[in-house]
Amino acid sequence: MYTLTTDEAMTALDDTARLLTPDGCRIADARLDPWVEDLDGAALRSLYRDMAIARRMDAEGVALQRQGHLGLWAPAQGQEAIAVGTARACRADDFLFPSYRELSIAILRGGVPADLVLAWRGEVHSTYDPFELRLASPQIIIGAQTLHAVGYAMGIQRDGGDQVAVTYFGDGASSQGDVNEAMVFASSFTAPVVFVCSNNQWAISEPVAVQSRFPIAGRAPGFGIPSMRVDGNDVLACTAAMRWALEHARRGGGPVFLEAVTYRMGPHTTSDDPTRYRDREELEAWRARDPLTRLEAFLRAAGDLDDETIAAIGREADGLAAQMREAVLTARTRPAIEVFDDVYCEPHTGLEHQRARFAAYLDSFAADAGSAR
Amino acid sequence: MTSLTMGAALTAGLHRAMAADERVIVMGEDIGRLGGVFRITDGLLDEFGPTRVIDTPLAESGIVGTAVGLAMRGFRPVVEIQFDGFVYPAFDQIVCQVAKLHYRTRGRVHMPLTIRIPWAGGVGAVEHHSESPEAYFVHTAGLRVVAVSNPQDAYTMLQQAIASDDPVVFFEPKRLYHTKGEVDLDGDVADAAPMGLARVEREGSDVTLIAYGAQVATALDAALAAEDDGISIEVIDLRSLSPVDYRTVAASVRKTGRVVVTHEAGGEAGVGAEVIASITEQCFHYLEAPPQRVTGHDIPYPPAKLEKHHLPDLDRILDAVDRVLDRPNSLTSAAGVER
Ligand SMILES: Cc1ncc(C[n+]2csc(CCOP(=O)(O)OP(=O)(O)O)c2C)c(N)n1
Numbered sequence: 032m033y034t035l036t037t038d039e040a041m042t043a044l045d046d047t048a049r050l051l052t053p054d055g056c057r058i059a060d061a062r063l064d065p066w067v068e069d070l071d072g073a074a075l076r077s078l079y080r081d082m083a084i085a086r087r088m089d090a091e092g093v094a095l096q097r098q099g100h101l102g103l104w105a106p107a108q109g110q111e112a113i114a115v116g117t118a119r120a121c122r123a124d125d126f127l128f129p130s131y132r133e134l135s136i137a138i139l140r141g142g143v144p145a146d147l148v149l150a151w152r153g154e155v156h157s158t159y160d161p162f163e164l165r166l167a168s169p170q171i172i173i174g175a176q177t178l179h180a181v182g183y184a185m186g187i188q189r190d191g192g193d194q195v196a197v198t199y200f201g202d203g204a205s206s207q208g209d210v211n212e213a214m215v216f217a218s219s220f221t222a223p224v225v226f227v228c229s230n231n232q233w234a235i236s237e238p239v240a241v242q243s244r245f246p247i248a249g250r251a252p253g254f255g256i257p258s259m260r261v262d263g264n265d266v267l268a269c270t271a272a273m274r275w276a277l278e279h280a281r282r283g284g285g286p287v288f289l290e291a292v293t294y295r296m297g298p299h300t301t302s303d304d305p306t307r308y309r310d311r312e313e314l315e316a317w318r319a320r321d322p323l324t325r326l327e328a329f330l331r332a333a334g335d336l337d338d339e340t341i342a343a344i345g346r347e348a349d350g351l352a353a354q355m356r357e358a359v360l361t362a363r364t365r366p367a368i369e370v371f372d373d374v375y376c377e378p379h380t381g382l383e384h385q386r387a388r389f390a391a392y393l394d395s396f397a398a399d400a401g402s403a404r
Numbered sequence: 405m406t407s408l409t410m411g412a413a414l415t416a417g418l419h420r421a422m423a424a425d426e427r428v429i430v431m432g433e434d435i436g437r438l439g440g441v442f443r444i445t446d447g448l449l450d451e452f453g454p455t456r457v458i459d460t461p462l463a464e465s466g467i468v469g470t471a472v473g474l475a476m477r478g479f480r481p482v483v484e485i486q487f488d489g490f491v492y493p494a495f496d497q498i499v500c501q502v503a504k505l506h507y508r509t510r511g512r513v514h515m516p517l518t519i520r521i522p523w524a525g526g527v528g529a530v531e532h533h534s535e536s537p538e539a540y541f542v543h544t545a546g547l548r549v550v551a552v553s554n555p556q557d558a559y560t561m562l563q564q565a566i567a568s569d570d571p572v573v574f575f576e577p578k579r580l581y582h583t584k585g586e587v588d589l590d591g592d593v594a595d596a597a598p599m600g601l602a603r604v605e606r607e608g609s610d611v612t613l614i615a616y617g618a619q620v621a622t623a624l625d626a627a628l629a630a631e632d633d634g635i636s637i638e639v640i641d642l643r644s645l646s647p648v649d650y651r652t653v654a655a656s657v658r659k660t661g662r663v664v665v666t667h668e669a670g671g672e673a674g675v676g677a678e679v680i681a682s683i684t685e686q687c688f689h690y691l692e693a694p695p696q697r698v699t700g701h702d703i704p705y706p707p708a709k710l711e712k713h714h715l716p717d718l719d720r721i722l723d724a725v726d727r728v729l730d731r732p733n734s735l736t737s738a739a740g741v742e743r
Contacts, residue, residue, distance in 0.1 A: 102529070102530060103530055150707070171531050172490070203461075204462065208466070209493070234433075235438065235441070236437050237459050237461075303441075307437060307438050365710065369710070370710050370713050381702065382701075382702060388738075395733075395737050395738065
């Protein structure tokens with residue numbers, strides 16, 4: 032029986048499951064090791080590549096916003112290991128329910144660079160087909176997607192499948208009723224769902240202690256859900272923890288909760304000014320835990336990564352970033368009348384009438400222009 | 405008089421209300437150290453401390469629900485909902501609890517709660533950041549609903565809302581946060597027009613044009629443009645959506661005989677529908693033409709690049725003015741569209 036509430040647990044950042052130290056040394060963890068035994072140099076290199084690409088595209092998103100081509104961007108620098116480690120561990124037929132900061136997952140699921148930017152440009156609400164990528168549309172309403180993932184998982188149960196639903200959300204989201212209700216449903220119905228909470232320390236300006244005075248992973252057992260607190264900047268640990276979680280859920284064990292402890296290096300979004308609420312030292316301390324340099328150090332020491340490979344990955348990432356830019360610069364805003372598209376599946380007389388009236392209104396300009404000539 | 409942006413006027417109003425009554429507390433997401441995402445609560449934490457300026461957990465139902473308990477304990481909470489689209493998780497608390505407690509307790513429990521909502525579109529935001537949910541609240545008995553359109557009203561009405569023993573849903577058009585206007589910072593709030601009153605923004609004799617929030621400015625632009633065509637438009641800023649000040653509205657309609665109502669929210673079962681229904685009840689025999697609505701389309705708020713086609717602009721308002729005056733308009737020129 033816990034009677035523990037402590038500030039220590041919140042701040043003891045090294046109290047996480049981990050396989051790589053911040054400076055890139057492999058350490059043993061009896062629980063996690065078996066899950067990554069098969070990963071050889073090539074497999075680890077490809078995790079490095081995925082993270083490098085995610086970082087490069089994120090940087091391109093920020094640049095595009097700063098140059099006025101995007102309305103907003105939510106940077107994910109520093110959080111690449113969670114997205115890559117967990118999403119790569121999934122099977123292609125598992126279904127993922129992200130928030131708005133996991134857009135690099137869309138690339139890992141087979142999306143194209145255009146999928147990352149057109150919504151942030153305000154052209155559309157979402158680009159890709161969720162059923163094609165098995166990836167729900169990005170979610171802005173904090174926490175809502177966790178319930179959808181649980182419901183989807185309940186559907187898997189009813190269909191007798193062995194897929195798993197996965198949902199991503201932040202530390203802030205853990206305060207929402209929806210997330211807590213999701214855990215109740217998942218637990219009560221033993222739903223095959225993995226909750227991935229990216230605890231990046233901040234919900235906009237609010238430190239995680241405003242959301243939780245106890246490690247967030249520590250809450251899940253209260254719902255009857257096994258959990259693990261993992262180093263979110265250690266892609267190896269994220270992979271191992273996710274493989275464990277997926278396997279547990281896939282085999283009928285019910286939900287699993289992962290709290291990945293990480294840090295958002297940039298602002299909350301490009302509209303945010305983090306200098307108002309956090310200090311430089313904190314940022315620098317986290318820079319020393321960077322997920323990419325950590326894996327790079329490990330791979331270089333093992334002779335599995337060299338300058339040439341890194342340069343090649345850089346070129347590949349530049350190419351994808353260029354495609355992303357191209358998608359933005361060639362975007363064509365849809366005709367006005369399309370605001371009426373897709374509101375309903377079936378004809379709706381009220382809306383059809385409104386659409387016809389608006390079409391007539393738009394035509395009246397053309398008529399005016401015609402008569403003026 | 406001081407020239408202030410609407411944002412600064414709101415900050416000043418909050419500051420004055422907090423200084424005047426120590427039971428006023430402010431709560432919401434990011435309102436402390438950051439000063440809110442729109443900086444409306446900027447400086448309040450330094451001035452009044454963390455027991456009166458509360459950065460809450462990220463949970464809207466929690467914010468409003470705990471404010472209910474604080475109000476029962478004698479505080480006057482002013483809660484900030486970060487964006488219009490995020491009020492829905494708190495909807496249950498607002499509609500089932502905040503609105504009904506006074507009635508259920510036969511007047512024993514007061515809900516002096518102010519729910520501030522940065523509101524509506526036109527700022528190029530992403531999904532869920534441009535919604536116009538006012539009709540949901542107007543439909544709920546027990547709530548007062550107001551919408552401000554200028555810095556002076558923002559300053560005064562916010563203080564009136566906080567002073568009210570009834571719960572007030574307070575809509576702040578985010579499109580106007582940076583718009584400046586003259587504000588009398590020392591004026592006695594008790595002397596100001598009550599927040600339930602509408603205001604004739606501009607007098608006119610041919611058409612009554614009714615608006616609220618950011619749409620008031622668009623309505624005034626339309627009135628100015630119509631002047632060139634010799635049309636005299638009276639513009640009314642409703643200010644209060646629940647209750648609506650029908651004395652002011654009806655007086656104008658009896659004078660002009662023609663009505664256009666405009667708002668950003670979709671038209672179906674919207675505030676405009678209610679206003680026109682009441683006008684036909686009260687002034688039917690004065691009407692010279694069917695009243696017209698110019699509203700957002702009945703669609704989910706579109707992506708930013710398309711929002712200008714959704715928001716009623718000057719041209720769409722003038723088109724409706726032409727309709728009530730039976731001048732050539734988009735409907736008379738369109739073949740095959742059922743009126
Ligand atoms: C229901 C709701 N309330 C408020 C917001 C505004 N908002 C957007 S992101 C955010 C912080 C989220 O923090 P967290 O869940 O930790 O995720 P992170 O942004 O750190 O990835 C807030 C308050 C929102 N999008 N939805």
